[in-house]
Amino acid sequence: MNSVRTVIDMWTFVYNGERIPVTFQRISRKNLIPSRKRAKIMRMFDDPDYAKALRSVALRVTRPRMAVMRAVEQHPHADTELIITASRQYLPDISRQTVYDALNALAATGLVRRIQPAGSVARYETRVGDNHHHMVCRSCGAIADVDCAVGEAPCLTASDADGALAGFEIDEAEVTYWGLCPDCSAAQTSSRSHQ
Ligand SMILES: [Zn+2]
Numbered sequence: 463m464n465s466v467r468t469v470i471d472m473w474t475f476v477y478n479g480e481r482i483p484v485t486f487q488r489i490s491r492k493n494l495i496p497s498r499k500r501a502k503i504m505r506m507f508d509d510p511d512y513a514k515a516l517r518s519v520a521l522r523v524t525r526p527r528m529a530v531m532r533a534v535e536q537h538p539h540a541d542t543e544l545i546i547t548a549s550r551q552y553l554p555d556i557s558r559q560t561v562y563d564a565l566n567a568l569a570a571t572g573l574v575r576r577i578q579p580a581g582s583v584a585r586y587e588t589r590v591g592d593n594h595h596h597m598v599c600r601s602c603g604a605i606a607d608v609d610c611a612v613g614e615a616p617c618l619t620a621s622d623a624d625g626a627l628a629g630f631e632i633d634e635a636e637v638t639y640w641g642l643c644p645d646c647s648a649a650q651t652s653s654r655s656h657q
């Protein structure tokens with residue numbers, strides 16, 4: 463673990479024709495930000511729980527990853543654009559590509575869940591591992607969580623009267639509830655009453 467970390471953090475520069483390795487950590491931006499400002503930024507997203515979560519899936523603990531985790535946690539079901547904006551509140555210089563990369567790493571390791579209802583862009587949430595479903599508003603796209611009835615996938619029993627599923631192993635039933643959110647439902651009712 464330690465040796466991998468050293469390789470990743472190593473930066474080589476050439477001085478008088480000699481390659482000289484430098485430990486990247488020691489010259490990182492962290493040391494260039496005035497300490498009071500740094501303390502404020504760190505308080506905003508440097509939650510030890512995020513570091514613990516990253517380590518638990520063998521991801522290196524980085525400030526961009528922690529900023530993105532906090533952004534997703536603060537904005538459940540947010541799309542990438544909103545996550546970029548929110549991440550910049552914690553790390554003003556974070557690039558779009560860094561946010562994409564962080565989201566991909568977090569989704570691939572299961573720390574965040576990526577959902578994509580039909581007709582929507584990908585959205586992210588930190589509520590993972592409980593097989594919860596989503597209610598999606600057909601009109602404005604608002605998304606609300608719906609607890610899984612059973613608590614684990616698949617929460618629907620597949621009917622199989624003719625034995626067509628023999629030999630299949632079902633591991634998930636993807637359930638999306640569609641309808642109107644309270645606002646859109648109220649708007650529709652009032653526009654109907656004005657006709
Ligand atoms: Zn709506």
Ligand SMILES: [Zn+2]
Nearest residue numbers: 587589596607
């Ligand atoms: Zn959700």
